[in-house]
Amino acid sequence: MNAATLLPAVGVAAGLAVVLGAALGWLATRLRADPDSLVERLDALLPQTQCGQCQYPGCRPYAVAIARGEADTDRCPPGGAATARALATLLGREPRPVDPRYGETRPPRVAVIDETRCIGCALCLPVCPVDAIVGAPRFVHTVIEAQCTGCELCLPPCPVDCIALRPSPGTASQPRAATASA
Amino acid sequence: MSARPGLRGGLRLESHKARPLQRSVQPMPAPSMAVLALDQGSGEEARVVVEPGTRVRVGTCLAVGRGAAADLHSPVSGEVRAVETRPTASGPGTCIVVASDGRDEREPGLAPLDWSALDGATLLERLAGGGLAGFGGAAFPTAGKLALARAAGVELLLLNGAECEPWICCDDALLRERASDVVLGTRVMLAACGAARATIALEDDKPEARAALEAALADAGDSRLEVVVLPAVFPLGAEGLLIAAVTGREVPPGALPPEVGVVCQNVGTAAAVARYVSEGVPALTRIVTVTGSGVRQPANLEARIGTPVAELVAACGGYDDTLPAARLIAGGSLTGRALASDAVPVTKGLNCVLVATAADLPVRAAQMPCIRCGDCAAACPVGLLPQQLHRAAQADDRAGLDRFGLADCIECGCCDYVCPSAIPLTAGFRAARRRQLIHEAERKRAAEAKTRYERHRRRLDDQADAERRAFEEARRRARSDGAGGD
Numbered sequence: 139m140n141a142a143t144l145l146p147a148v149g150v151a152a153g154l155a156v157v158l159g160a161a162l163g164w165l166a167t168r169l170r171a172d173p174d175s176l177v178e179r180l181d182a183l184l185p186q187t188q189c190g191q192c193q194y195p196g197c198r199p200y201a202v203a204i205a206r207g208e209a210d211t212d213r214c215p216p217g218g219a220a221t222a223r224a225l226a227t228l229l230g231r232e233p234r235p236v237d238p239r240y241g242e243t244r245p246p247r248v249a250v251i252d253e254t255r256c257i258g259c260a261l262c263l264p265v266c267p268v269d270a271i272v273g274a275p276r277f278v279h280t281v282i283e284a285q286c287t288g289c290e291l292c293l294p295p296c297p298v299d300c301i302a303l304r305p306s307p308g309t310a311s312q313p314r315a316a317t318a319s320a
Numbered sequence: 321m322s323a324r325p326g327l328r329g330g331l332r333l334e335s336h337k338a339r340p341l342q343r344s345v346q347p348m349p350a351p352s353m354a355v356l357a358l359d360q361g362s363g364e365e366a367r368v369v370v371e372p373g374t375r376v377r378v379g380t381c382l383a384v385g386r387g388a389a390a391d392l393h394s395p396v397s398g399e400v401r402a403v404e405t406r407p408t409a410s411g412p413g414t415c416i417v418v419a420s421d422g423r424d425e426r427e428p429g430l431a432p433l434d435w436s437a438l439d440g441a442t443l444l445e446r447l448a449g450g451g452l453a454g455f456g457g458a459a460f461p462t463a464g465k466l467a468l469a470r471a472a473g474v475e476l477l478l479l480n481g482a483e484c485e486p487w488i489c490c491d492d493a494l495l496r497e498r499a500s501d502v503v504l505g506t507r508v509m510l511a512a513c514g515a516a517r518a519t520i521a522l523e524d525d526k527p528e529a530r531a532a533l534e535a536a537l538a539d540a541g542d543s544r545l546e547v548v549v550l551p552a553v554f555p556l557g558a559e560g561l562l563i564a565a566v567t568g569r570e571v572p573p574g575a576l577p578p579e580v581g582v583v584c585q586n587v588g589t590a591a592a593v594a595r596y597v598s599e600g601v602p603a604l605t606r607i608v609t610v611t612g613s614g615v616r617q618p619a620n621l622e623a624r625i626g627t628p629v630a631e632l633v634a635a636c637g638g639y640d641d642t643l644p645a646a647r648l649i650a651g652g653s654l655t656g657r658a659l660a661s662d663a664v665p666v667t668k669g670l671n672c673v674l675v676a677t678a679a680d681l682p683v684r685a686a687q688m689p690c691i692r693c694g695d696c697a698a699a700c701p702v703g704l705l706p707q708q709l710h711r712a713a714q715a716d717d718r719a720g721l722d723r724f725g726l727a728d729c730i731e732c733g734c735c736d737y738v739c740p741s742a743i744p745l746t747a748g749f750r751a752a753r754r755r756q757l758i759h760e761a762e763r764k765r766a767a768e769a770k771t772r773y774e775r776h777r778r779r780l781d782d783q784a785d786a787e788r789r790a791f792e793e794a795r796r797r798a799r800s801d802g803a804g805g806d
Binding site for chain 1: 762765766767768769770772773774775776777780
């Protein structure tokens with residue numbers, strides 16, 4: 139075997155390597171999994187309570203962490219088993235139940251301010267992640283029930299402990315936006 | 321006036337209407353205690369405008385309509401006793417309880433309406449004050465429905481006299497005895513909705529009603545009205561199917577009949593409209609079929625809204641104790657719902673009380689697995705695949721339920737009836753629909769919470785930015801001031 143017969147084979151192999159390499163490189167940039175869209179899709183599955191029980195400061199940050207592989211899908215107690223399953227399915231993983239270390243799954247609740255005890259300190263206003271508390275310094279505050287996600291973040295800052303969580307008026311058996319017209 | 325075919329699927333059922341129709345419509349005395357459910361059958365509650373202790377007369381407005389609820393008037397004179405939760409045909413619900421003083425004094429303002437002198441918009445406004453609601457069962461406010469139709473510029477007013485449920489015959493009895501009221505009400509509604517013509521549809525198993533109706537039409541001499549006779553197939557009385565059978569037009573999924581130029585009203589509603597314009601009496605009574613072999617003398621009763629069902633049964637000779645335990649059903653045997661007790665009151669949407677013994681309605685056999693025979697798909701009048709829906713419902717597969725058209729299911733019960741495995745398909749679909757509604761509401765709430773959270777974060781970030789900038793500005797100024805001072 140001499141160099142003359144070897145040359146075309148080497149040339150073809152090298153050419154193939156160059157062409158396929160270029161194609162793979164181009165496809166890698168073209169078909170790259172868009173991390174933003176994955177975050178969006180994960181975020182869409184989360185219950186948006188913004189409670190921070192997952193140890194991230196809101197649902198979207200948690201979605202970002204899952205997308206980066208920093209957090210598992212078992213950290214969302216408000217979403218419960220259904221959300222954990224949906225997250226795992228989206229990622230093509232084995233579903234895992236919610237880790238009880240992050241909290242227990244409960245029926246939806248809303249915060250209610252005891253207006254006879256509220257001193258109008260306004261400390262709960264900035265911590266509410268969905269701006270569902272109406273009030274101003276030295277005025278009694280109140281919770282907009284329809285917008286409260288029951289995240290409990292307003293409980294710790296209250297100096298007089300006048301906020302309590304009650305079962306949501308729209309519980310599992312009865313949707314809050316009851317539209318039963320045929 | 322030709323019989324038109326046009327229903328796919330459906331069932332031909334044995335009729336049980338003869339016994340109650342042997343007697344004419346029996347007027348019921350006023351109840352001593354009227355119980356008025358705020359939800360008269362449409363799923364929405366009217367807003368109460370009276371309180372315990374308020375004196376009321378016949379026709380006094382007790383609750384103001386909103387959305388899918390019409391105004392509610394007192395059927396008796398007396399005193400409001402309570403506004404409290406009581407059993408109703410659609411589960412426990414808020415009711416206004418009025419104790420009658422037995423005098424039946426009428427509200428002084430009630431006067432007949434010179435409807436032919438009013439233009440459509442004014443007439444609609446006046447009809448809205450009559451508490452008129454769909455007597456076919458849905459109890460949707462009549463004036464609201466006609467107003468929608470007027471806005472959409474419908475061409476046909478379709479009067480639904482197709483009573484396809486095998487036990488219900490209140491519309492049949494009404495047409496036999498008060499066809500002229502139905503014709504008058506139809507003409508009033510024509511004027512209100514602005515349609516060019518009206519068709520009164522009924523089935524070929526009601527020859528007496530048809531004869532009475534044709535005589536009344538001849539008397540009225542209004543060429544815009546006609547009668548159409550259809551085959552007696554269940555569930556032809558369902559709004560969308562009736563429209564398809566009469567006009568050949570199909571109402572698209574998620575749309576309302578005005579989309580295809582039609583508005584549908586029940587013949588009982590037409591009679592109530594006639595009563596309202598000719599006597600000024602709002603919707604206070606309706607005809608209810610009380611039937612089944614568990615009651616001694618089945619009959620059609622004209623009862624005031626708010627009369628407890630127990631009094632209706634008593635007026636029909638009471639329960640037949642000689643037969644094995646009976647079931648109480650509101651509505652028909654296929655689409656009706658079980659009643660928890662006979663304390664529930666008559667509502668505008670209650671067309672029938674069926675006291676069914678085991679002989680009337682055989683006890684459902686034990687449920688077996690689906691064998692995919694496809695009988696349900698053949699019977700489904702709206703062309704769905706109930707077996708596929710059933711699988712999706714069992715798996716709570718939301719996308720699948722949508723794909724197989726859960727939203728288009730009319731809950732007629734044909735699939736249940738034919739299922740050889742005795743699977744309660746319709747009940748499963750109802751539950752699935754309820755779950756879909758809850759999911760939908762939750763999704764909407766989550767989307768709102770997300771927007772609010774994003775705005776909240778942005779505001780906090782902006783605030784932090786502004787503070788940092790102000791701090792740096794102050795520091796720079798302090799430094800330059802210090803430099804200048806040296």
